[in-house]
Amino acid sequence: MMKARVTVTLKNGVLDPQGQAIEGALAGLGFGGIGSVRQGKVFDLVLEGTDIEAARSQITAMCEKLLANTVIENFAIEISN
Known part of the structure; x- marks a missing residue:
């Protein structure tokens, strides 16, 4: 068994x-400097x-x-045993 984490973020x-x-x-909660x-x-x-x-090939597919809208999102894959 392997575990994988896929992180999807919006493109710049x-x-x-x-x-x-x-x-x-x-900011409204008082957390400044962000x-x-x-x-x-x-x-x-x-x-x-x-x-x-x-596994990386399957997760990329x-x-x-499904998992990311590649027009506007990037994704990163981390796999561990």
């Missing part, structure tokens, strides 16, 4: 209204098998087909 230049709302809320906030999403997967490269 894409507007992030949720990140802006979080930034404003943090230049900007960008939000994203994380997917934790448990995979059968031990072939890391096959998952990201391209």
Whole structure:
């Protein structure tokens, strides 16, 4: 069994209204010194098998087909045994 974490974030230049709302809320709560906030999403997967490269290939396909909108989002994959 392997564990994988996929982190999906908006590409630079894409507007992030949720990140802006979080930034404003943090300032309203008294947390100063924050230049900007960008939000994203994380997917934790448990995979059968031990072939890391096959898993990376499969997860990349998952990201391209479902987990990320590759027009406006980037994704990063971390795999551990």
